[in-house]
Amino acid sequence: MLELKLDELTFDKCLKCNACVSSCPVANTTLEFGGPKHLGPELKRLMNNQGIIDDKRIEFCTLCGSCDMSCPENVHVTTLTAFAKAIHSDKSGTKFRDFVLSNAEWVGKLASAFAPVTNFAMGMKPVRKVMEIVMDIPAERQFPKYRFHNFNRVYKKKTASTERKVAYFAGCYATFNAPEVAMSFIKVMEHNGIEVVKPDQKCCGVPMFANGQMKQGLKNANHNITSFLEYTRQGYDVVLTCTSCTLAFKKEYVSFLNTEEAKELASHVYDADEYLRLLKESGELNMNFAPMKVRAGYYAPCHMKAQGIGNPAMDILELIPGYEIQDVGAGCCGQCGTFGFKTEKYDVSMAIGRPMAEAVKEVDADYTVTECGMCKNQLDQLTDKTVKHPMQIVAESYERAKVLS
Amino acid sequence: MGQIIETDVVVIGGGMTGAGVLRDLALRGIKAILVEQQDLGHGTSTRNHGLLHSGARYAVRDEEAAIESYRENLILKKTVPGSIEQTGGFFVKVPEDDDSYIQKWLSACAKVGIPVEEIPVTLALQQEPFLNKDAQVVYRVPDGAVDCFTMVVDVVADAVNHGAKALTYHEVVDVITEQNRVTGVRVRDGFTGEEKVILAELVVNASGPWGAKIAELAGIPLRMINNKGMLAIFNHRINKQVINRLRMPGDADIFVPAHNVTIFGTTGINVEDPNDFSLHRQELEGMLAEGKKLIPSINELRLIRAFSGSRPLYQESTVSDASGRNVTRGIALLDHLKRDGLDGLVTITGGKLTTFRYMAERTVDLVGEKLGIKAACTTDQERVPHRKAEEFFKDVDMAPAARHKLSHWAGTKAAEIELSLKEKAANFVVCECEQVTWAEIESVIPAEGRFHLGDIRRRTRLGMGPCQGTFCNHRAAALAVEKGKATSDEAERSLHHAVFERKKGMDVVATGETAKQMQLMDTIYRVSLGFREGDYQHV
Numbered sequence: 017m018l019e020l021k022l023d024e025l026t027f028d029k030c031l032k033c034n035a036c037v038s039s040c041p042v043a044n045t046t047l048e049f050g051g052p053k054h055l056g057p058e059l060k061r062l063m064n065n066q067g068i069i070d071d072k073r074i075e076f077c078t079l080c081g082s083c084d085m086s087c088p089e090n091v092h093v094t095t096l097t098a099f100a101k102a103i104h105s106d107k108s109g110t111k112f113r114d115f116v117l118s119n120a121e122w123v124g125k126l127a128s129a130f131a132p133v134t135n136f137a138m139g140m141k142p143v144r145k146v147m148e149i150v151m152d153i154p155a156e157r158q159f160p161k162y163r164f165h166n167f168n169r170v171y172k173k174k175t176a177s178t179e180r181k182v183a184y185f186a187g188c189y190a191t192f193n194a195p196e197v198a199m200s201f202i203k204v205m206e207h208n209g210i211e212v213v214k215p216d217q218k219c220c221g222v223p224m225f226a227n228g229q230m231k232q233g234l235k236n237a238n239h240n241i242t243s244f245l246e247y248t249r250q251g252y253d254v255v256l257t258c259t260s261c262t263l264a265f266k267k268e269y270v271s272f273l274n275t276e277e278a279k280e281l282a283s284h285v286y287d288a289d290e291y292l293r294l295l296k297e298s299g300e301l302n303m304n305f306a307p308m309k310v311r312a313g314y315y316a317p318c319h320m321k322a323q324g325i326g327n328p329a330m331d332i333l334e335l336i337p338g339y340e341i342q343d344v345g346a347g348c349c350g351q352c353g354t355f356g357f358k359t360e361k362y363d364v365s366m367a368i369g370r371p372m373a374e375a376v377k378e379v380d381a382d383y384t385v386t387e388c389g390m391c392k393n394q395l396d397q398l399t400d401k402t403v404k405h406p407m408q409i410v411a412e413s414y415e416r417a418k419v420l421s
Numbered sequence: 422m423g424q425i426i427e428t429d430v431v432v433i434g435g436g437m438t439g440a441g442v443l444r445d446l447a448l449r450g451i452k453a454i455l456v457e458q459q460d461l462g463h464g465t466s467t468r469n470h471g472l473l474h475s476g477a478r479y480a481v482r483d484e485e486a487a488i489e490s491y492r493e494n495l496i497l498k499k500t501v502p503g504s505i506e507q508t509g510g511f512f513v514k515v516p517e518d519d520d521s522y523i524q525k526w527l528s529a530c531a532k533v534g535i536p537v538e539e540i541p542v543t544l545a546l547q548q549e550p551f552l553n554k555d556a557q558v559v560y561r562v563p564d565g566a567v568d569c570f571t572m573v574v575d576v577v578a579d580a581v582n583h584g585a586k587a588l589t590y591h592e593v594v595d596v597i598t599e600q601n602r603v604t605g606v607r608v609r610d611g612f613t614g615e616e617k618v619i620l621a622e623l624v625v626n627a628s629g630p631w632g633a634k635i636a637e638l639a640g641i642p643l644r645m646i647n648n649k650g651m652l653a654i655f656n657h658r659i660n661k662q663v664i665n666r667l668r669m670p671g672d673a674d675i676f677v678p679a680h681n682v683t684i685f686g687t688t689g690i691n692v693e694d695p696n697d698f699s700l701h702r703q704e705l706e707g708m709l710a711e712g713k714k715l716i717p718s719i720n721e722l723r724l725i726r727a728f729s730g731s732r733p734l735y736q737e738s739t740v741s742d743a744s745g746r747n748v749t750r751g752i753a754l755l756d757h758l759k760r761d762g763l764d765g766l767v768t769i770t771g772g773k774l775t776t777f778r779y780m781a782e783r784t785v786d787l788v789g790e791k792l793g794i795k796a797a798c799t800t801d802q803e804r805v806p807h808r809k810a811e812e813f814f815k816d817v818d819m820a821p822a823a824r825h826k827l828s829h830w831a832g833t834k835a836a837e838i839e840l841s842l843k844e845k846a847a848n849f850v851v852c853e854c855e856q857v858t859w860a861e862i863e864s865v866i867p868a869e870g871r872f873h874l875g876d877i878r879r880r881t882r883l884g885m886g887p888c889q890g891t892f893c894n895h896r897a898a899a900l901a902v903e904k905g906k907a908t909s910d911e912a913e914r915s916l917h918h919a920v921f922e923r924k925k926g927m928d929v930v931a932t933g934e935t936a937k938q939m940q941l942m943d944t945i946y947r948v949s950l951g952f953r954e955g956d957y958q959h960v
Contacts, residue, residue, distance in 0.1 A: 028656050028723045029934045031941055032853065032888040050820060058853060062681055062822050065658045071821045089934065
């Protein structure tokens, strides 16, 4: 029996208007998914004070949060679908593959330790064929590369003494696959006279929530909350460079756990560009940017949109003289974290991603800018443009300005 | 002159009592026809809490009603299992309630034999988180929840299965009398306007609040107290079990779970007209203020609609009690030969939903005596077919929630519905709120093709959820036309009626989300579908 208790009453407000269904990237692509309205508020109402109903179709929910944003009644749809996922894995069990995918941190540690071998093997067709057969991970799917010199090995700072202090949550992607993003962020902060520490941290839990591993996800959530509250209570701000981890800290921890601690932490959490925008607004931002003659396309990840803070990356990059950036105006990428790595979801993942690839092609910028590592994975596979994190660009501009002066 | 039908007994009224009488007659081998002016259960029988009384509510004030209730509670759980959820019930004492009532109530329950178990308040709060945290004492009793929609339909279906006949939408326009004897009734078909005469040895008046009207047609005086109660429905099921106030029965002190919702009530006001189903905001406000004592967050919980129905109370000597609370819930069985010197007519009234079977038993005992037929009642043993159908639908491609519903609902129609789901691809969900598939809708449309969304709603729960038919009523109507189950005129007429009727119930509770829901509904029907006020006359 599922021990999870969900104090969630927003389903009571649902008007059945279908705004969530029409904004859902998956429901608009396949009829195999029951849609956010049914698997969220509707199912919760049908189960309330009655029996549990296990609906396998919940596997198609990517927890992208488009439904939450579209709901005129502020129903917490993804909180409800995340619990439907938890019910499904509780009742029907979890595939070994999904268990592996949900443990992105564990996989990252292992893959990073043997990075050259891992990357070589992941590029070998026979290996991928075996993975497809054994694990149901499609051979055609590109994987992000793992780094031996991961962020954990290179950065261990635990205390800061500057006036503004940042407690950085790197997330699995920047830690194991893209330490350059994490290092760029630290550089950007340095240029603003802010020291960055890396508190003890575990995977934010998003891949676990997405694969129905709610208990493990909440365990990680509580670990991170305790660890980061120690810092916020000493005046640190919590800043993240991954949009999915940021959303977890801001929204999911609060709505899944509903604890005072989760709420307290959430009030100190910022996306990296949002943080720079805040510095700009209070006149603290180092404005010494070297000009860059670039025409970039910005791709907004769903989990950035779901934070409801606009496009802070564009707001910041536009401050660089000569830098032109345009929103490619595309919807979901279709990778959706672990979703796009699954054989039975692969066609849907590709079908969702195609309009995004079209949009990127149409804008035909020098490169694409996005925060999310998983969106980058899909962009890498479906477009021929390089993909950069905004922190890499800001860092580059600051570095050049330093050399110039 | 229309058709003439002959039978042994005519039962007037297709509510729970009439249904029970019809089934009892059929099981005893007495030929009978039931006539109902509208749909089965359209009156009081589906306009109540659906509370299967344990008798505890009446133990102090009305011992006889309590004894009858508890005995019937046990019998109905056995004999009509498909329409009863054995939820159990709480009696909760809040600080406002009189302390001395507890002892009176406990000893009255003990005297009747109703099992009462004290539950620690903390445990009660765990089970029912909406309950008042200041609750002082909680007792558990064997209350239950009745689905009155399915119960009346199933009891009549079982009677028909045993040879009885039922004519719905047949209004009694005359009670035929010869000298001092009732010999039959004249009825009018509400759809065709055609009149028929049904001749019988005996007529049973089981028409509830309409009882006085039937008596008037027979030319005898009968004074009924029609005591109208208002009830409101929460958008979702807020409790697992029935919740009662531990006090002298009063207004707004019962919360009964009913599938996906909770029904809350009630009030009591005496009215003249049995067709008075009016709803008043002020009455609702009063209920909410009272209900708040049991469920403090009541004003934050969304209500989807309200409804009202009249309790047909009977007392030989007229009392002046406007609330009707002090009139007995006991059974009144009147032999009009003894009472008025008119042979061939029996009236059965008063009583409770919970005691309908016993009312029927006593009525048919009297019928048998009058007709000289010796056959014992078996309704206390013979089971109405169950609704469970868990062995079906397993390999049907459909939403698990819709499958879940059907496996507790399809009953004797399971095989037919399963076939339809598989072969006709009728697996799409028409009503999302209550997970009703087209196959299910099709299975309840009468063979003669009479299309009526209200009848479908009562049999399938179509349109009973949060959106109140905003999306499913027009889907069902359109599908019916597309699949040749209704003419477009029939569908349009029925759609207007359904929308009008849903809005009436929503209007009185329309604050917050329900007000928005109504606007959404209005926009869809007026703007998208071009409905205009006054397109059809609503009866």
